[in-house]
Amino acid sequence: MSDAEVNSDxxxxxxxxxxxxxxxxxxxxxxxxxxxxxxxxxxxxDRLPYDVVVVGAGGSGLRAAIEARQRGKRTAIISxxxxxxxxxxxxxxxxxxxxxxxxxxxxxxxxxxxTMRGGKFLNNPRMAELHAKEAPDRVWELEAWGALxxxxxxxxxxxxxxxxxxxxxxxxxxxxxxxxxxRTLQQKVVAMQQADAVEFGDPEAMIKVYAETTITELIKDxxxxxxxxxxxxxxxxxxxxxxxxxxxxxxxxxTGGIGKTFKxxxxxxxxxxxGHALALLAGAPLMNMEFVQFHPTHMxxxxxxxxxxxxxxxxxxxxxxxxSEGKRYMFNYVPxxxxxxxxxxxxxxxxxxxxxxNNRRPPELLPRDEVARANNNEVKAGRGSPxxxxxxxxxxxxxxxxxxxxxxxxxxxxxxxxxxxxxKEPMEVxxxxxxxxxxxxxDPDTAAVPGVPGLFAAxxxxxxxxxxxxxxxxxxxxxxxxxxxxxMGAADYLDGVTARPAVPDVQLEAARSEVLRPLERxxxxxPYTLHHEIQQTMSDLIGIIxxxxxxxxxxxxxxxxxxxxxxxxxxxxxxxxxxxxxxxDLRNILLIxxxxxxxxxxxxxxRGGHTRDDYPEMSxxxxxxxxxCSLDGDRVVLRRQPLPAMRPDQLALxxxxxxxxxxxxxxxxxxxxxxxxxxxxxxxRKADESAPAKxxxxxx
Amino acid sequence: xxxxxALRVWRGDAGAGDLTDYQVEANEGEVVLDVLHRLQATQxxxxxxxxxxxxxxxxSCSMEINGRPRLAxxxxxxxxxxxxxxxxxxxxxxxxxxxxxxxxxxxxAKAREIPSFTPSPTVKLGEFRMQQxxxxxxxxxxxxIECFLCQNTCHVxxxxxxxxxxxxxxxxxxxxxxxxxxPADTADRREIAQDDFGLGYCNIxxxxxxxxxxxxxxxxxxxxxxxxxxxxxxxxxxxxxxxxITRRRSHDTPExxxxx
Numbered sequence: 001m002s003d004a005e006v007n008s009d010x011x012x013x014x015x016x017x018x019x020x021x022x023x024x025x026x027x028x029x030x031x032x033x034x035x036x037x038x039x040x041x042x043x044x045x046d047r048l049p050y051d052v053v054v055v056g057a058g059g060s061g062l063r064a065a066i067e068a069r070q071r072g073k074r075t076a077i078i079s080x081x082x083x084x085x086x087x088x089x090x091x092x093x094x095x096x097x098x099x100x101x102x103x104x105x106x107x108x109x110x111x112x113x114x115t116m117r118g119g120k121f122l123n124n125p126r127m128a129e130l131h132a133k134e135a136p137d138r139v140w141e142l143e144a145w146g147a148l149x150x151x152x153x154x155x156x157x158x159x160x161x162x163x164x165x166x167x168x169x170x171x172x173x174x175x176x177x178x179x180x181x182x183r184t185l186q187q188k189v190v191a192m193q194q195a196d197a198v199e200f201g202d203p204e205a206m207i208k209v210y211a212e213t214t215i216t217e218l219i220k221d222x223x224x225x226x227x228x229x230x231x232x233x234x235x236x237x238x239x240x241x242x243x244x245x246x247x248x249x250x251x252x253x254x255t256g257g258i259g260k261t262f263k264x265x266x267x268x269x270x271x272x273x274x275g276h277a278l279a280l281l282a283g284a285p286l287m288n289m290e291f292v293q294f295h296p297t298h299m300x301x302x303x304x305x306x307x308x309x310x311x312x313x314x315x316x317x318x319x320x321x322x323x324s325e326g327k328r329y330m331f332n333y334v335p336x337x338x339x340x341x342x343x344x345x346x347x348x349x350x351x352x353x354x355x356x357x358n359n360r361r362p363p364e365l366l367p368r369d370e371v372a373r374a375n376n377n378e379v380k381a382g383r384g385s386p387x388x389x390x391x392x393x394x395x396x397x398x399x400x401x402x403x404x405x406x407x408x409x410x411x412x413x414x415x416x417x418x419x420x421x422x423x424k425e426p427m428e429v430x431x432x433x434x435x436x437x438x439x440x441x442x443d444p445d446t447a448a449v450p451g452v453p454g455l456f457a458a459x460x461x462x463x464x465x466x467x468x469x470x471x472x473x474x475x476x477x478x479x480x481x482x483x484x485x486x487x488m489g490a491a492d493y494l495d496g497v498t499a500r501p502a503v504p505d506v507q508l509e510a511a512r513s514e515v516l517r518p519l520e521r522x523x524x525x526x527p528y529t530l531h532h533e534i535q536q537t538m539s540d541l542i543g544i545i546x547x548x549x550x551x552x553x554x555x556x557x558x559x560x561x562x563x564x565x566x567x568x569x570x571x572x573x574x575x576x577x578x579x580x581x582x583x584x585d586l587r588n589i590l591l592i593x594x595x596x597x598x599x600x601x602x603x604x605x606x607r608g609g610h611t612r613d614d615y616p617e618m619s620x621x622x623x624x625x626x627x628x629c630s631l632d633g634d635r636v637v638l639r640r641q642p643l644p645a646m647r648p649d650q651l652a653l654x655x656x657x658x659x660x661x662x663x664x665x666x667x668x669x670x671x672x673x674x675x676x677x678x679x680x681x682x683x684x685r686k687a688d689e690s691a692p693a694k695x696x697x698x699x700x
Numbered sequence: 701x702x703x704x705x706a707l708r709v710w711r712g713d714a715g716a717g718d719l720t721d722y723q724v725e726a727n728e729g730e731v732v733l734d735v736l737h738r739l740q741a742t743q744x745x746x747x748x749x750x751x752x753x754x755x756x757x758x759x760s761c762s763m764e765i766n767g768r769p770r771l772a773x774x775x776x777x778x779x780x781x782x783x784x785x786x787x788x789x790x791x792x793x794x795x796x797x798x799x800x801x802x803x804x805x806x807x808x809a810k811a812r813e814i815p816s817f818t819p820s821p822t823v824k825l826g827e828f829r830m831q832q833x834x835x836x837x838x839x840x841x842x843x844x845i846e847c848f849l850c851q852n853t854c855h856v857x858x859x860x861x862x863x864x865x866x867x868x869x870x871x872x873x874x875x876x877x878x879x880x881x882x883p884a885d886t887a888d889r890r891e892i893a894q895d896d897f898g899l900g901y902c903n904i905x906x907x908x909x910x911x912x913x914x915x916x917x918x919x920x921x922x923x924x925x926x927x928x929x930x931x932x933x934x935x936x937x938x939x940x941x942x943x944x945i946t947r948r949r950s951h952d953t954p955e956x957x958x959x960x
Contacts, residue, residue: 082750083808084846085758099826140826146817146882148835148842155829173839179757180842191816194957203812203959211808239797268753302729308755412915413756416774417731528741572746575713576798579745 045234045243045512047503050076052490053233053248055215055275058086059178059479060459060486061254062185063138067487068252069192069207073494076246077189077209078235080255080270084186087256087268088479091178092311092409094160094170095480096473097135101156103167103356108132109653110166115474116654117338118164118367119437119467120607121623121662122288125646126444127465131474131481138480139171145191147184149173161316164367164471166341167356175311175409181476212238215274216584217511218251218282218455221501230282230454231501234511238581241574243512249497250490252447253279253457254483257436258292258592260531260585263539265433266298266309275461277588279440280595280636284449286629287463287641288438289592290599291609293470294544295434296371299427300389305417307432310392310410312472314427315364317406318353319394321375322426323383330363333374337618337661338366369469369608372431376544379430389430395423431544437470437609438599439463441628446489447482454493454501458486464626468608518583524569527583534561534586538593542600547613551601558594565590594636595629602627602638620664701728705735705777706785709747713798719787726777732786733761733772736800748799756913759847763800764789769849769911791852806864807848810872814897815954817879818887834883841878841922843914844871850908850918856901867898870908870918877922880929888952890933893926896956902927 052068054061057079068075079086098111111132116123139157143149149171150158159168173180193203200206215235222228232247255275259267280286297310315321323329331349334342342363343349349362364371375390385391394403400423404411407422414420414427440449440457442464449455459479466474518524541554565587570580605619606612626641645667651659656671705726708719724739733754740747751761754773761772766780766787780786794802819828850870856863868876876893879885893899904927906919916922933939939950 081752081758082760082804085752085760087753089758089845090753090755137825140828143828143884144819144823144825146819146879146885148830148839148882150839151830151832151835155831158832173842176757176843179845183842183844187811187816190812193812194816194959197957197959203957239801239803266755268755268758269751303727304730304734305755409757416756417776418729526741526745528745532741570745576748576801577746578740578748582745 045245045508047245047247048076050074050246050248051494052076052250052252052487053078053246054252054254054487055233055278056080056086056254056256056459056461057083057209057211058088058254058256058459059181059185059476060483061086061252062182062189063480063483064252064254064456064458064487064490065207066185066188066192067484068491071488071491073491074205075207076248077207078213078215078233078246079209079211080214080274081212083209083211084182086182087271088178088182088476090266090268090309091181091476092175092309093162093313093316094172094177094473095135095139095181095476096162096165096169096471097139097171097477098132098167098169099136099139099157099159099171100167101152102159106167106169111135111169112650113653114165115471116467118471118474119469120337120618121467122291122607122626122643123467124444124464124644125650126644127482128467129650130444130485131465131478134481134484135477138477138484142181142184142480145184145188147173147180149180160313161365162472163312163315163365163371165473170313170316170473172313174405175313175407177476181479210237210244213244214238214581214584215246215278216515217507218278219245219503219507219511220282220452221504229501230452231503233278234508236515236574239576241577241580243515245503245508247500247503249501250454250456250493252486252490253440253449253455253461254459254486255461257460258589258596259433261535261538261589261593261596262292262433262543263535264298264307266295266307267433272585273588273592274585275457276439276595277591279449279452279455279457279461280591280629280631282452282455283631284452284455285441286439286595287441287626288468288599289436289463289595289629290603290627291437291468291607292433292596293368293435293437293609294372294376294431295368296375296431297392297427297429298432298434299414299418300385300430301387301418301428308413308417309432309434310427310429311407312368314392314394314407314410315362317394318397319392320362320364320397321371322391322393323378324385324391325383327383329378329383330366330371330374333370333377334363334366335370337658338370342366367469367471368434369611372544373611375429375431385428387428389428391426392429393426395425400424433539433543435470435475436460437463437466437468438596442482443489445485446492447486448489448493454497456486456490456493458482468610515584518568518570518580519572519574519577521567521569524567525564527568527570527579527586530561530564530568531582531586531589534558534589534593537561538596542597545611545613546600548601551597554597555594555601558590558597561593562590591636598636598638599627599629618662620662620667623662624664624667702726703782705780705782707735707739708785708787709736709739709800710789711744711747711799712796714796717796717799719789726782730777731773732765732770732775732777732788735777736772736788748797748801750801757845759845759913762791762847762849762852764791769853771847771849771913774913791848793852793858794848804848807846807851807869807871809960810868811875812959813956814868814872814875814879815887815889815892815956817882817885818954819884820886823884828884830883837881837921838878838883840916841874841881843916844874845914846871847913849911849913853907853911854902855905855907856898863898863901867901870902870923873897873899873902873926874916874918874922877926880926886952887954888933888950889954890926890930891949891953892956894930894934899923899926899930
């Protein structure tokens with residue numbers, strides 16, 4: 001049964017009469033004969049009608065697709081790699097959800113507070129609230145689909161400590177939590193297909209995975225430019241190079257991040273900012289692209305594995321950071337806003353692991369931006385390790401068998417790739433690009449993208465949830481919570497669609513000819529060379545510490561790169577040709593590089609994943625500002641948009657004294673200055689009371 | 701330390717192909733995938749390689765290096781002498797798409813035939829209770845990154861492609877064992893493991909275990925215990941009697957879904 005025929009009654013409205021046959025019916029209007037003469041591949045577009053097309057098969061994409069299918073929508077999952085290989089598999093530490101299994105004091109309010117603090121209050125408060133409230137159900141749901149998390153003594157899902165989380169909160173499976181998640185979601189899709197095989201006689205009647213398929217353009221039903229609704233997504237199948245036009249009224253972007261814009265990154269090859277760029281090109285706004293997370297601990301040696309992640313669980317489970325002098329330096333890097341919650345001596349910090357209710361947290365468990373800057377600073381000050389990192393020591397902190405049980409992948413990774421036995425010696429680690437907080441602007445409840453009807457986004461490609469810095473563990477829960485909401489949002493949107501949008505031939509043909517260009521051009525530049533240079537420039541000039549002159553240099557470089565990108569050529573044919581794929585991905589990488597650079601230049605403060613040497617302070621005025629990138633012609637333009645304000649009941653979850661550290665006076669008008677809120681995490685409060693002088697200083 | 705390494709890389713497609721010689725720079729600490737990437741970036745931009753995480757976590761870059769099935773990202777160059785020629789070929793069991801990339805859809809088809817996790821319908825969300833000691837066994841199998849090196853190596857299909865239909869291969873027999881040992885699963889897959897997925901074809905030569913990059917003890921911990929369970933069921937007198945009377949499978953044996 002061909003895809004065009006399968007269960008077409010599940011498809012809203014008509015399936016696009018005349019468009020459902022295979023082959024390109026469009027070029028006929030625009031001079032097909034000429035096209036065929038020039039181009040031997042004309043007429044090779046498979047046209048596949050769906051209700052919902054989910055671009056991306058990681059955690060958020062699969063969760064969105066499952067939800068859309070459960071709501072009766074015929075769903076395609078587009079996977080740039082094989083099914084089950086998405087970058088989510090690399091997540092190690094865990095999935096944050098306030099289930100309270102290990103510490104019963106935990107609840108959504110505490111998780112919400114931690115998330116807002118971690119993001120330095122730039123988060124979309126509604127997203128942070130939904131996330132904190134819904135994460136436990138999403139984790140339990142995985143368990144009902146077969147996931148096997150590590151257990152507590154009483155048989156519940158175990159939870160571990162992580163940076164910025166007040167209580168042990170991360171559901172985990174050793175240090176391979178992402179793999180467990182993706183496999184569970186993958187197997188849930190398979191289970192649904194088995195049920196569909198019984199019901200419809202075809203496992204792919206209602207949900208189908210298109211593996212090794214890349215989307216290069218979103219198509220809208222209006223004329224080119226900003227008008228119109230989503231009508232589908234155009235792309236190619238990697239194995240044959242054949243083109244495909246997924247015709248669907250709703251597209252969910254779940255493409256992950258932008259790591260391959262940078263040289264040293266923990267991200268996999270797929271992370272070329274595809275969804276960010278697709279959205280931008282379709283007229284959608286990207287917000288706060290300056291906020292890029294540099295995770296503090298990655299392998300720095302040997303060079304070929306530089307950027308390989310060393311999970312934060314090492315620190316959650318007791319690991320400490322030391323410099324070349326053997327000093328546990330994180331005590332020197334506790335910022336004022338967090339001083340009340342973090343220990344001041346090694347003794348207190350060490351007591352916390354056994355008695356968290358009466359001691360403050362070790363500073364190694366500060367949010368990632370703080371630790372990354374500290375590590376960076378120690379190396380710059382000449383106190384680094386032999387290979388330019390710092391020392392992460394778990395060997396002296398836990399017995400060998402315990403390390404092997406809790407951190408098996410880390411043991412394996414260091415043993416195999418660096419000849420280092422982490423049960424005997426410290427690891428050498430340093431910061432690397434890990435995550436982007438910025439992304440496609442979305443409605444918190446429905447994941448709908450403003451201004452582009454039919455477009456939804458979830459997971460790393462979306463923005464707002466994490467503010468200026470994401471807490472470890474909040475990504476896996478984000479994927480589940482907002483992946484599901486995107487699937488719901490898309491399904492609800494479809495229920496309101498009466499006539500299916502048509503794919504304009506002229507747009508289809510434009511998308512098609514753009515993709516062919518690098519193959520048709522002879523003697524152009526090698527895309528790999530250009531990619532390496534872009535990564536080098538971004539890492540050198542818009543890395544963890546930024547300044548105006550360097551960002552301006554980067555912008556000038558990006559301009560030159562964009563010119564060179566017009567002249568790429570990829571020898572070889574269309575079947576599985578990585579040089580061609582790289583040439584196509586570079587368009588996205590360059591657009592994203594420009595968004596990051598422009599936003600980084602504009603925001604004159606330091607906050608979370610954006611540190612300006614020339615503007616080192618965090619500014620309450622800037623906290624109220626979201627920076628929005630959009631496309632004007634082929635240029636990125638920036639505008640400022642107010643950050644959604646916290647509701648009074650959300651504000652009431654914090655002590656006013658804490659809000660004062662982030663907000664302007666007028667934002668606090670009307671709040672009861674002396675009334676303590678219910679923000680009463682035990683250790684923080686105790687610490688506050690025992691150190692009144694410190695608190696007074698913070699207020700000053 | 702930087703040196704030139706001699707590579708013989710299989711280039712071609714489903715139609716035909718051959719080994720092509722290259723000289724590529726290699727540096728201290730690199731893995732085979734680094735060298736292949738350098739080859740791609742400098743001499744053969746259309747060299748097809750499947751890879752993703754370059755961290756041994758996704759199981760994409762499976763290939764055969766000097767005849768041994770390996771992940772290219774976890775094979776350090778230092779395990780070879782600098783003057784050794786590396787012969788790099790695609791996984792042999794699966795059809796070639798291009799160069800080092802094979803069509804592994806066989807595995808996804810097998811995955812879809814295995815009856816899925818079947819919890820008790822009465823357990824509410826958040827109310828599963830399992831002890832760590834009881835989840836340990838299935839957790840070991842869930843470390844699988846689906847690199848399919850075991851499937852590629854198992855002689856039951858590597859040397860006899862006609863066995864592809866009756867035999868699911870070590871990865872998916874292990875999946876059955878994983879569900880069988882899952883504390884919250886209620887279905888009984890012992891009978892279909894033998895009858896529909898070909899557990900009996902496995903003659904425990906442990907080749908799968910030997911190539912597993914996750915060091916999962918596939919044979920010892922999954923396949924042999926599964927064989928014991930199958931036999932235990934088969935020779936249970938009550939089960940035997942029941943099968944003679946009703947000539948049907950027991951009520952908790954799931955149907956094998958027809959997902960072809």
